[in-house]
Amino acid sequence: MTSIPALSALYTAAQARALDRDAARFGVGSHDLMQRAGWAAFAALRRRWPEAVRIGVLCGPGNNGGDGFVLARLALEAGMAVRVLAPASPARGDAAQARAALLEAGGRIEPWSEALPPADVYVDALYGIGLDRAPEGEAAALIEALNAGGAPVLALDVPSGLDADSGHAPGAAVRAAATVGFVAWKRGLFTGQAADHCGALELATLDLPDALYAAHAPDARLLTAEALPPRARGGHKGDYGRVLVIGGDHGMGGAARLAGEAALRVGAGLVEIATRAEHVAPILAARPELMPRAVDGPQALQAACERADVIALGPGLGQGAWGHALWLTALLDAQRPLVLDADALNLLAREPRALRDAAVLTPHPGEAARLLGCEVAAVQRDRYAAARTLAQRYAAVVVLKGAGTLVASPSGDVAVCRWGNPGMASGGMGDVLTGVIAALMAQGQAPWPAACLGVGLHARAGDLAAAAGERGLLASDLFAPLRALVNGQPHE
Numbered sequence: 409m410t411s412i413p414a415l416s417a418l419y420t421a422a423q424a425r426a427l428d429r430d431a432a433r434f435g436v437g438s439h440d441l442m443q444r445a446g447w448a449a450f451a452a453l454r455r456r457w458p459e460a461v462r463i464g465v466l467c468g469p470g471n472n473g474g475d476g477f478v479l480a481r482l483a484l485e486a487g488m489a490v491r492v493l494a495p496a497s498p499a500r501g502d503a504a505q506a507r508a509a510l511l512e513a514g515g516r517i518e519p520w521s522e523a524l525p526p527a528d529v530y531v532d533a534l535y536g537i538g539l540d541r542a543p544e545g546e547a548a549a550l551i552e553a554l555n556a557g558g559a560p561v562l563a564l565d566v567p568s569g570l571d572a573d574s575g576h577a578p579g580a581a582v583r584a585a586a587t588v589g590f591v592a593w594k595r596g597l598f599t600g601q602a603a604d605h606c607g608a609l610e611l612a613t614l615d616l617p618d619a620l621y622a623a624h625a626p627d628a629r630l631l632t633a634e635a636l637p638p639r640a641r642g643g644h645k646g647d648y649g650r651v652l653v654i655g656g657d658h659g660m661g662g663a664a665r666l667a668g669e670a671a672l673r674v675g676a677g678l679v680e681i682a683t684r685a686e687h688v689a690p691i692l693a694a695r696p697e698l699m700p701r702a703v704d705g706p707q708a709l710q711a712a713c714e715r716a717d718v719i720a721l722g723p724g725l726g727q728g729a730w731g732h733a734l735w736l737t738a739l740l741d742a743q744r745p746l747v748l749d750a751d752a753l754n755l756l757a758r759e760p761r762a763l764r765d766a767a768v769l770t771p772h773p774g775e776a777a778r779l780l781g782c783e784v785a786a787v788q789r790d791r792y793a794a795a796r797t798l799a800q801r802y803a804a805v806v807v808l809k810g811a812g813t814l815v816a817s818p819s820g821d822v823a824v825c826r827w828g829n830p831g832m833a834s835g836g837m838g839d840v841l842t843g844v845i846a847a848l849m850a851q852g853q854a855p856w857p858a859a860c861l862g863v864g865l866h867a868r869a870g871d872l873a874a875a876a877g878e879r880g881l882l883a884s885d886l887f888a889p890l891r892a893l894v895n896g897q898p899h900e
């Protein structure tokens with residue numbers, strides 16, 4: 409873990425521009441910044457590919473291209489075979505100076521073309537935070553050629569074609585082996601399609617002082633790995649809360665059981681499951697520590713709600729009359745903190761209503777789209793906006809799942825999860841997350857810290873479990889690593 413605040417702060421492109429400009433106040437002007445960026449990127453290239461001697465540098469029309477020109481000059485001066493491709497129209501300002509310096513040092517610049525020169529490593533300096541539309545024409549063809557070629561790509565600041573704000577690629581986008589960010593992390597590098605494009609991420613803060621970052625509040629933050637405090641020696645099960653999971657309509661008992669068992673593994677004192685009668689015996693047989701109860705309607709649910717400290721509503725709930733009646737009871741009468749998932753969210757989309765009690769909503773993009781009344785693609789085009797809008801609309805903490813899960817608070821705070829893997833795209837993973845967050849709330853955490861901690865634990869447990877392979881990863885494989893993590897076993 410690091411104590412450098414810049415490493416967990418995430419900025420929009422506009423905020424990053426303001427930071428760049430403000431660096432001058434600390435004696436680092438834009439020309440100097442570009443030189444430092446080029447140096448840092450060249451150092452990263454040498455560190456990552458020490459054997460590389462042929463470097464292909466693709467420069468765009470703006471300052472991202474300028475960073476590329478600086479790197480190309482340094483590579484040339486280091487004796488490497490450097491081929492630089494740049495558009496015919498000359499760059500302006502600092503980038504023009506960097507270009508002139510490259511030519512002065514004996515470099516040659518070739519026009520963009522679809523044919524890439526042979527190289528051990530390519531440097532992508534086409535577009536950075538200035539991307540304002542999908543790449544087209546020669547730039548798009550170059551990107552496709554880079555992605556089709558076998559050599560690794562080092563992207564400067566942002567993989568070209570990826571939107572630095574949203575992590576959405578509107579068209580062709582570079583698939584880099586590594587990306588070196590400059591000055592500050594751009595928030596789009598950590599969610600949506602970013603994971604397929606960035607490769608290994610590293611940040612070069614270019615020796616800018618902490619005071620600069622302190623003067624610029626970020627838009628969002630990366631989740632950090634938090635440890636849970638040790639338990640008091642005299643604790644008893646009543647101290648760790650009682651979770652009530654409501655769900656498991658006909659044929660969907662597994663979802664409720666997974667949520668319940670996850671809650672136990674994360675330390676909830678007691679876990680009850682209000683479910684269909686046919687699920688009671690199988691749940692008891694498989695996990696006798698759970699307390700499943702047959703609930704045929706709202707009346708039977710009341711007493712369980714009164715006993716509970718937190719309600720996890722939705723795993724396998726269905727949207728039929730049974731699920732709807734329990735949903736209404738939990739929402740209107742229970743007066744308990746809630747975690748809403750799956751069909752509880754689908755019912756909320758069908759029948760929008762204000763939530764009376766403290767709540768965490770955990771939609772995947774499809775559920776978020778239903779709640780917002782838009783297409784899934786619109787959610788994915790701007791996940792930050794979708795999460796914030798939902799959090800504000802429901803005055804609740806919202807966990808927008810998917811690669812780069814976001815946690816948003818009603819006041820606009822956003823935390824981003826950089827852990828997790830595609831092995832976790834399998835049935836039941838969401839149910840486990842619901843149980844984890846509910847268990848943390850049952851142990852006394854407020855919705856925001858519980859959601860942040862829960863999302864991080866769940867994703868890190870997924871990464872530990874994926875050590876045996878991403879394909880075939882089961883939701884229940886997370887139980888053992890979850891238990892290890894809540895007891896302080898280090899992840900990295």
Ligand SMILES: NC(=O)C1=CN([C@@H]2O[C@H](COP(=O)(O)OP(=O)(O)OC[C@H]3O[C@@H](n4cnc5c(N)ncnc54)[C@H](O)[C@@H]3O)[C@@H](O)[C@H]2O)[C@@H](O)CC1
Nearest residue numbers: 428441442470471472535536537538539540541542543565
């Ligand atoms: N401003 C500064 O002080 C620093 C800037 N740096 C670099 O500068 C970058 C930002 O530079 P710019 O603002 O010049 O932006 P970019 O270099 O990212 O690109 C902007 C240029 O590309 C054009 N463009 C964008 N999308 C296009 C598309 N799809 N098709 C065709 N043309 C397109 C724009 O119209 C503009 O001319 C950063 O990402 C970073 O790499 C670094 O050198 C560090 C310091």
Ligand SMILES: [K+]
Nearest residue numbers: 532535566568
């Ligand atoms: K780039």
